[in-house]
Amino acid sequence: MIIQLDMQSELPIYTQLVNQIIEGIASGRLKPGEPLPSVRSLASDIGINLHTVNKAYTLLKQEGFILVHRQRGVVINPDSMPEITKAYMGKMRGELRPIVAEAISRGMSQEQLLQEMEQIYQEITQTDKEYD
Template sequence: MFIEIKSDSDVPIYLQLAHQLMEGMVRGELKPGDSLPSVRAFASDLGMNMHTVNKAYHYLEEKEFIQIVAKSGVIIQPNGIPKASEEEKQKLEAQLRPFVTEGLVLKLSEEELVVMVRKLVQNIEEGNE
């Protein structure tokens, strides 16, 4: 799996890393039970601070996408990632609301917004930028 961090992005580096790992999960490049590199090894491979990798791992652990097991390492949830709960769906909807609102202010139609989301889903699943 290829990780690309954009230093000129407004998105914090730890979130870029976390999001790219999630994209790997979506594409099946990272499967339930797969091991991830240790914080130290991953930071070294990526040329970034260990605290950044640690923060990305803890972000993913908080969402229950990975498990951090002392002295055993980091693994993708071995039983798979469960379907989103109603609470998680509501949280995602709340996070999407400002983007949809901005699109509507810019006079994008509902259909244009739907097409954009479909394109994003396709690009994520196919590993395109």
């Protein structure tokens, strides 16, 4: 798992970590049951504080993406991913809405916008298949 952090980003480090791990799951690079590095080792690997990693793991655990197994350590949830709940859909639409609004106000067509999303979808899912 390669983690790329942007220390200048407005996004908190722990959020970037969460995003990258979720993208890892979405892409198939991180498979159910697969172990994640310990907070300490990941923190020292990417040169941040262990508490920052801990916060990211805690959030991922709360949402159900990962779990802490007493014997195997931190692993991608082997049983199931979080569901598409109403709460999630609400959150997702709330995040999407201002992005779409700005695109419209800049004159982007619906087709262009959908194409962008489609391309991102493809980029994420069709990651190098050497991992399968």
